[in-house]
Amino acid sequence: MTSLPIELRQVEKHFGATRALAGIDLHVKPGEVFGMIGPNGSGKTTTIRVLLGLHRPEAGSVSVFGSDPWSEFSHIGPRLGVMLDDPGLHGALTATEHLEFFGGLLGLSRRGARRRARELLVAVGLTGRERSRLKTYSKGMQQRVALARCLLGEPQLLVLDEPFDGVDAETRRVIQRLLPGLATERGVATLVTSHNHHEIERMCDRIAIIHQGRIVACGETAVLLRSNSGRDVLVIELSERVPSTEASNVFPGCLYDEAKGVLRMDLQACGMTREQVLKKILDRRLSFNRIEEERQSLEDVYFSVTERDRTSC
Amino acid sequence: MLRRRLVRQIAAVVQKEFREYLRVQKISFGLTVGYSVFMQWFIVHSYAHAVKMAASLPESKAASMLADPEVFAAATAGTLMFIGPLVLPFFANSLLARSFMEERYKHVLAPMFSTGVNPGVVWLGKLIAAFTASYATMTLCVGLDLGLLTMYFGLSIALTPGLVLMALFVMPTACLGMVALIAYLNWAWQQATFVISFAMFLLMMGVFSFLSARPVLTIGPGFATILVVLSLLLVGACAFGVSLLSRQRIVNV
Numbered sequence: 352m353t354s355l356p357i358e359l360r361q362v363e364k365h366f367g368a369t370r371a372l373a374g375i376d377l378h379v380k381p382g383e384v385f386g387m388i389g390p391n392g393s394g395k396t397t398t399i400r401v402l403l404g405l406h407r408p409e410a411g412s413v414s415v416f417g418s419d420p421w422s423e424f425s426h427i428g429p430r431l432g433v434m435l436d437d438p439g440l441h442g443a444l445t446a447t448e449h450l451e452f453f454g455g456l457l458g459l460s461r462r463g464a465r466r467r468a469r470e471l472l473v474a475v476g477l478t479g480r481e482r483s484r485l486k487t488y489s490k491g492m493q494q495r496v497a498l499a500r501c502l503l504g505e506p507q508l509l510v511l512d513e514p515f516d517g518v519d520a521e522t523r524r525v526i527q528r529l530l531p532g533l534a535t536e537r538g539v540a541t542l543v544t545s546h547n548h549h550e551i552e553r554m555c556d557r558i559a560i561i562h563q564g565r566i567v568a569c570g571e572t573a574v575l576l577r578s579n580s581g582r583d584v585l586v587i588e589l590s591e592r593v594p595s596t597e598a599s600n601v602f603p604g605c606l607y608d609e610a611k612g613v614l615r616m617d618l619q620a621c622g623m624t625r626e627q628v629l630k631k632i633l634d635r636r637l638s639f640n641r642i643e644e645e646r647q648s649l650e651d652v653y654f655s656v657t658e659r660d661r662t663s664c
Numbered sequence: 665m666l667r668r669r670l671v672r673q674i675a676a677v678v679q680k681e682f683r684e685y686l687r688v689q690k691i692s693f694g695l696t697v698g699y700s701v702f703m704q705w706f707i708v709h710s711y712a713h714a715v716k717m718a719a720s721l722p723e724s725k726a727a728s729m730l731a732d733p734e735v736f737a738a739a740t741a742g743t744l745m746f747i748g749p750l751v752l753p754f755f756a757n758s759l760l761a762r763s764f765m766e767e768r769y770k771h772v773l774a775p776m777f778s779t780g781v782n783p784g785v786v787w788l789g790k791l792i793a794a795f796t797a798s799y800a801t802m803t804l805c806v807g808l809d810l811g812l813l814t815m816y817f818g819l820s821i822a823l824t825p826g827l828v829l830m831a832l833f834v835m836p837t838a839c840l841g842m843v844a845l846i847a848y849l850n851w852a853w854q855q856a857t858f859v860i861s862f863a864m865f866l867l868m869m870g871v872f873s874f875l876s877a878r879p880v881l882t883i884g885p886g887f888a889t890i891l892v893v894l895s896l897l898l899v900g901a902c903a904f905g906v907s908l909l910s911r912q913r914i915v916n917v
């Protein structure tokens with residue numbers, strides 16, 4: 352086993368007859384923001400709980416910084432920042448007291464924990480509310496406290512389970528601002544799960560799609576979006592307007608916006624390759640401003656991949 | 665380094681527990697103190713009744729003691745040490761059960777354990793906090809016992825150092841062992857709440873029957889030492905046992 356922040360090999364976990372994880376292979380490198388998406392019950396949270404040593408897998412190997420989280424978590428814990436789907440706060444305490452308590456668990460001195468708590472509450476935008484009890488906080492504010500808590504010990508690996516769940520735009524921005532900075536400046540690795548595909552697409556260097564306990568697609572965000580969309584769509588912006596009849600004669604099956612002079616071609620639907628399209632453009636001496644492949648959203652890729660997996664099963 | 669870390673972890677848990685006692689449990693805390701006071705009255709009253717009943721029997725030991733106020737005062741004080749500390753396990757278990765249950769159901773344990781803290785350390789911190797709060801209440805109850813016994817029998821009870829040691833150290837330590845065992849069960853076994861309530865009820869009934877049957881009790885220094893050592897060993901064994909429990913079992917995921 353190497354000392355990668357996260358390395359899972361063929362991990363399996365059952366709950367009775369239910370197979371929660373069916374051979375998960377996954378690794379996260381230092382400084383990488385790794386996203387994991389999948390439908391409810393697909394195994395995202397179970398994967399996280401396995402990583403935190405809260406579930407023992409029946410098969411496969413799990414390594415966090417080269418140690419087994421089930422048996423050696425005391426070595427791993429101080430290097431980790433964890434934000435679970437439930438913020439898990441002590442409602443009777445104030446934000447500062449809660450962070451001081453966790454600072455104590457991490458072995459920080461009382462003064463050190465207090466100073467760090469103050470810094471982090473400023474960083475997550477909770478200045479002025481630090482003396483209010485946590486039970487009076489909104490869901491978004493509680494998520495911010497949980498985020499501050501997971502940054503308390505200056506972690507080398509962040510594990511965030513649904514951090515965007517029920518948060519407002521401001522909290523989302525706080526998360527978006529903090530995480531990439533930690534990855535690039537301090538080499539913090541991040542594993543984040545979410546149903547918010549847009550945020551995952553924006554933040555993550557690599558993404559895995561998990562379905563029925565298996566990773567059905569995984570790769571760098573741009574590559575994943577290109578290779579798993581299930582469709583190749585070319586968008587051509589012509590510099591000279593052509594009548595729509597001519598456009599449909601040359602490129603049967605394409606969508607043409609005559610007013611803008613934009614052709615949109617689904618290559619599979621049109622039964623053409625990229626080369627054939629380019630050849631036709633050159634043969635017809637059509638001048639154009641741009642030709643580009645239409646980028647599919649993560650949402651499209653997600654549906655395409657999970658649907659494919661469902662059909663193959 | 666490791667020791668300092670452990671001390672900081674335990675101190676953080678103790679401080680957090682006290683903050684919660686004072687904020688979350690103001691009413692229940694007050695009610696429990698009230699209940700403790702009631703319990704003292706109930707037991708002292710029963711004790712007094714048992715002594716009077718025994719004294720009415722011909723040639724009974726109690727009758728001869730009642731005839732000599734000094735002997736009776738000493739014997740009563742000897743019994744006293746069994747009454748006041750009884751509050752401790754009830755009180756401590758109530759505090760611990762609430763704390764365990766609340767953190768389990770508010771999903772706080774998983775983030776806590778993800779810091780790498782040993783569950784045994786958290787358990788020990790909670791035990792110390794609960795014991796300290798209960799000990800303070802117990803001290804109040806011991807004082808109350810003195811007052812009640814004086815009121816019932818019209819005696820001023822002379823407290824010897826041995827008795828003070830017994831009431832404020834030996835018996836509380838024995839109770840701590842009992843509390844530790846129940847707290848261990850509470851963490852290791854999710855369905856322990858009912859058993860704990862029942863165990864406490866049985867304990868109270870047992871002590872009540874014991875005192876009724878033998879109104880005059882004394883404990884020698886040898887037995888007291890064994891009791892303290894065994895109790896502390898039990899606490900250590902429970903803490904060790906908790907540290908061996910899987911975090912999955914405690915968090916209940």
